[in-house]
Amino acid sequence: MKSALALCLACVVWSPSLSAQHGQHRLQGRVPEAARPAIDSIIATAVAESLPTEPLVQKALEGSEKGVPPDRLIGAVRRGLSQLREARIIVARAVPGQPVAAGHVAAVSAALARGLSPAIVERLLTVAPNEPPVPALHAAADLVAHGFDPDSATDLLVDAHNKGLHGDRLLDVASAADQELQRAGGRTHADALAKVRAMLPNVPSPATPVTHRGSSGTKL
16 A cells, blocks of 8 residues: 555656646756746746646756757747647547546657657557557657668567567667668668568567678677
8 A cells, every 4th residue: 555655755746836846946057047937937838738847847958958048948948848739639649538648748749859750659659559658659769760761660660569579679679670780781771670570579689789881890
């Protein structure tokens, strides 16, 4: 049985207003004062719309650490709010009839920020509506970042899921495809995906090093 303390902590975690206040407090002294009022206002808007605020806080902190000027920093956080709004629409459409979880919204927003299209994101959510979406979305974004065709990469992940690979095992699928691409012999992206598809569901973990193109060693 949960203790009273645990229940109290849970209330703090799930209270949007308290979460926002905590996030705004973390920005003090860590972002340019010229940007604070606008960023605080954007975070307050997210709270009013029942959107997660942590992605906005992280975006503000990361931009500040990189020395982004105040006007650009505000613009980045504002774009983050727009992505959260779009993410919530995608989640609601992909899993109709279910509560829109803040974690799902944050994960989808991050995937959109990494360049995944709404159609790809929605497809991956639809395939596994009752599972945490982070591994599948992260795996897809990794594959796209390495130059794989988005639709073909998603097909591979869907096939992997249908053959029993869930959660972090989908990250293994993405790692395996990248390893196959980098093996000596000049494999194309399509060749790498076909090779991994032929392995399913017996995709190895990415611990084993491979020989990369143009390299005589076993690791780049």
